[in-house]
Amino acid sequence: MLSGAARLVLFMSSYAPLLVLFALLDSFGRGWPSILCAAVAAASVLALVGMWLLFQQSAGDWQQLRSS
Secondary structure, eight states: OOOHHHHHHHHHHHTHHHHHHHHHHTTTOSSHHHHHHHHHHHHHHHHHHHHHHHHHHHSOOOOOOOOO
């Protein structure tokens, strides 16, 4: 089961493409709203990559069982 932080990262990263579109189209106005949308999108994608790397390191090695 995923922790609350992992669920939050997955939730935020799913909205990253929408936030990028908001930033590009200046949906909330020019200036800091667009910058904030782009920053949240970038931070969520970086957090997702960091979570993937963390899960990859903590995953066990696959072992093959030999039948006798």
